[in-house]
Amino acid sequence: xPAAPKPEKSSQEAKPVTISVEGRYQVSGLAxxxxxxxACYVLxxxxxxxxxxxxxxxxxxxxxxxxxxxxxxxxxxxxxxxxRPDAPAVAQATVRxxxxxxxxxxxxxxxxxxxxxFGGRMTSQAQAESPLPGLRGLVFLGFPxxxxxxxxxxxAEHLSDVEFPMLFVQGTRxxxxxxxxxxxxxxxxxxxxxxxxxxxxxHSFHVLKRSGRTESDIMAEAFNAVANWVEAQLKALK
Numbered sequence: 540x541p542a543a544p545k546p547e548k549s550s551q552e553a554k555p556v557t558i559s560v561e562g563r564y565q566v567s568g569l570a571x572x573x574x575x576x577x578a579c580y581v582l583x584x585x586x587x588x589x590x591x592x593x594x595x596x597x598x599x600x601x602x603x604x605x606x607x608x609x610x611x612x613x614x615x616x617x618x619x620x621x622x623r624p625d626a627p628a629v630a631q632a633t634v635r636x637x638x639x640x641x642x643x644x645x646x647x648x649x650x651x652x653x654x655x656x657f658g659g660r661m662t663s664q665a666q667a668e669s670p671l672p673g674l675r676g677l678v679f680l681g682f683p684x685x686x687x688x689x690x691x692x693x694x695a696e697h698l699s700d701v702e703f704p705m706l707f708v709q710g711t712r713x714x715x716x717x718x719x720x721x722x723x724x725x726x727x728x729x730x731x732x733x734x735x736x737x738x739x740x741x742h743s744f745h746v747l748k749r750s751g752r753t754e755s756d757i758m759a760e761a762f763n764a765v766a767n768w769v770e771a772q773l774k775a776l777k
Contacts, residue, residue: 553599556644557611560629560636568637570611570644571599578769579645581638583658586624589617594655594743597715598680605766610641613657623659631665636695638671649773653678656715656742660694667700676704676772678765681742684716684724687756693723698732706734706768708761709718710740737766 543734553571554692569590580602584590590611600610614633616625624630634652643648646759651674653659659679664669685691698705707725718736726736735755739750743760747753 546668551680554644556610556640558633558636558640560615560676561632564615564618564629564633566615566633566636567598568610568640569572570641571609571611572645573604573606573608574605576603576645576650577606578651578675579608579610580765580769580775581609581634581641581650581652581654581662582609582638583634583637583652583654583662584611584613584617584651585655585681586657589613598655598762601758601762602764604763605762607769609764610637610644611654612637612640613663614661627661628663630657630661632666634662638674642673647674649673649689649776650746651671651676651759651769651772653680655680656683659683663701663705664697665701669698671740674703675726675776676706677701678706678708678768680708680761681744682707682709682716682721682740684721687714690717690720693701693719698724698728701731704768704772706765707734709744710737710744710757711736712740713742715742733768735761735768748758 551572553569556568556570558566558568561650595611602609614625652662711771725732739746739752740757
C-alpha cells in the first residue's frame with residue numbers, strides 16, 4: 540500500500556527576536572508564522588510564567604493551525620527572572636514595543652493583541668492609555684477581573700476607553716472572574732465586546748476529571764473561538 544501523505548504543516552519554526560523597550564530594557568520574543576497567515580496576535584504571558592510556558596506554546600501552535608501568526612514576548616521582570624511583575628507603566632511600554640515589533644515581523648497584516656491574565660490586562664491598559672498603532676482588536680485568554688475571593692469590577696473600568704472589538708475567552712470556574720460580574724462588564728461594553736465561555740474550565744483552562752472534558756478539548760475550543768472571531772473582524776475590515 541502507498542504511504543499515507545504527511546499532514547500539511549500549519550506553521551514554521553518560531554523565530555527568536557529581541558525587543559527594545561524605550562531604550563531601557565531588552566526583552567526576548569518569539570515570532571511564529573503560520574502557513575498562509577492572515578493576521579497576527581501579539582500574545583503576552585501571565586504574571587507567573589513566561590512566553591515558553593506550555594500554555595503559551597499551545598496557544599501559539601493552536602493559533603497557527605487556524606492561520607494566525609503570533610508574537611509572544613517577555614515582560615522585563617520575567618526576562619530578568621524577578622518574581623514581582625513590572626509597574627504598569629513599564630508593562631504597558633513593553634506591550635507597545637511588542638506591537639511595534641509585530642508590525643515589523645508581519646508587515647501589512649491586521650494586528651490583534653492581548654494574552655493570558657496579567658498580560659491581557661496590561662495590553663488593554665496600554666490601549667486605553669493611548670491607541671496602539673495598527674491594532675484591530677483585543678483578545679483576552681482569561682481576563683483577571685479581580686483577585687480570587689475579592690469580587691470587584693474595578694480592574695475593568697479602563698475598558699470603557701477601548702473603542703474597538705474585544706473578545707473575552709473565559710472559563711466558567713475562573714476564580715479571577717466571578718461569572719455574573721464578568722457578564723455584567725461585557726454587557727456594559729455593548730456590541731464591541733463578546734464573551735466566549737469555556738464550560739468547566741478554570742483560570743488556566745484546566746478542567747476537573749468529573750467534568751467529562753479534557754484540557755485538549757478546552758484548548759481546541761478556545762483557539763477555534765479566537766480564530767472565528769478574528770475572521771469576523773477581518774471580514775468587517777474589507
